[in-house]
Amino acid sequence: MSEVNVISISGGKDSTALSLLSIDRDVPNRIYVFADTGNEHSITYEYLDYLEETLGIEIIRVKADFTKQILRKRNTVKTKWRKEGISLRVIARVLTLLKPTGNPFLDLCIWKGRFPSMKARFCTEFLKEKVIEEQVIEPLIGKYSTIISWQGQRADESASRAKLPEMSAVFGDMETMKGIFNYRPILKWTAEEVFAFHKKHGIRWNPLYEKGMSRVGCMPCVNGNKGELKKIAEQFPEVVERIRQWEEIVSQTSKRESATFFPAVNDPTVKTDDKIFFRTHGINRMIDWAKTSRGGRQHDFLNQEPTDAQVCQSVYAICE
Template sequence: MALDHNIVSVSGGKDSTALLLLAIERGAENMRTVFADTGHEHPEVYRYLDYLEARLQLTIERIKPDFSRQIARQREVVQTKWRAEGVSEQVIQNALAVLHPTGIPFLDLCMWKGRFPSMKARFCTTELKKKPIEEQVLAPLLNDPDTQDVYSWQGVRRDESPDRALLVEQEEIGDGLFAYRPILDWAAQDVFDFHRKHGVKWNPLYEQGMSRVGCMPCINCRKNELQAISKRYPEEVDRVAEWERLVSQASKRQGSSFFGPSKMPGSVKGLSHAEAQARLSIHNVVEWSMTGKGGRTFDLIAMLDPGEGCASAYGLCESAAGGN
């Protein structure tokens, strides 16, 4: 007899945890819980996933993409195409020196691409979350003749963003594959109440000033959130600064910043690419995050305001809405 399967995607955030609790409460059959690991999460997220596994007596499958093949191909491109284009030998050697897989998905993806994702080119969600779950979890199930339908549980809520307000609770998004969004009409408070009902702690990051859980920081993070991150977790900012060095070295133009020009006001017009990227370095953007409106005076009150999260149709990147 063909079976239905339920795949619950968790991020370590409050919404997907409530989603998981709901799936358990409803006794979802053939349930698997998956976490798309970007390698760009705060250590607290991994600790929280361990806590959930122990508390709920289940296994959370850590799904990771491997970009070794793409990086090997990029090395060939650097040695052939770049040389044919007249790129300087120094730049070629710089790139080859760092173009080796690290096993950290976010970093390897950016080194392969020679740049960081941006609002306009948000390849991070696709490459780090959507595709790995499709390829490693959903496709094998859908190709199995014993599978009837697959339900992809998504912890998105209408009040997070205008895009999410338009979503429907259930829709077929592929042959035999359904998106199921049972907490679409929940408010943030309902989500926290549901944790309490089940005696499950929410991620402690919410009590440390974070309004969202996920990549730290997200390319979309708001000024005040970046300020909070830099104050509480300066080591995460230093990590990204090191990634900027590596990704810059892997890039043909020898410059790439984590945040794009739209993050911080002030023109980069007239600057060379490398100069513009240096100006947009995460340490400079963090410094700007400490200033008040307009970027001129320092803001002494670290307010946390809601921001927009990743608009992944899979709901895998948690929105900034809500709080406790």
């Protein structure tokens, strides 16, 4: 029984620094893992290939599967919804579309009948934490006495991250170091140090940073700010179109018949008594709003530091 090191990679700068550090230190039994949400930009997939090739490592790709949950929901629609008085027209439409697509992010939203949000951030739990726990960590239990999960959190990202210890036990004993541990080796690093570490090793950072993205992860992230949304719309119209299609699918399979990727209340021109509908208050309207910086729709978050709520609280710190 020995030690195994699980290094979670998002394709962002912090987890790349973790990978470099793990190689520098030559820690034993390294497992590199990427939880694919299905809401990633193609540049990130290409970057993972680049890391594998340049660093000579294998990055295991894992992803969630919500087939069982969606099939269970079909039964609920057939039985419970009818008892609740939902119209046959709605039930028939939902049953036509309520099928797994194979895309984890979309299937999670189809199952839940809504998109995650800053307040209900179930995406991190279902698309990342559980997947890594169930598909990577749990199979290691019993094979290794010490399982160390490397995490890319940095103290200067948020007040809550600043309180985290460098090493903590999920399960086990810190004295003997037998059990499962979270390890945050770059906790005290600044973003500048992280980028400098890439340069020192001659490794490129994810090109998305040069396209104005402050964080790498889902595109878009439910925590994204107005400035990021504007840049996504300008450079990646295909991402906006994909989200528009997802809003259509999730709306058509939800009881409320409407679901928007971003809560419509993020747009300050939306009044509390407005009737919210995905076709009028969905991603296209948010993009229109994101492009404004003056006049009646001004509400510019541009250049604001992310708040604690915007920084992903994933134990694996996969959401930058």
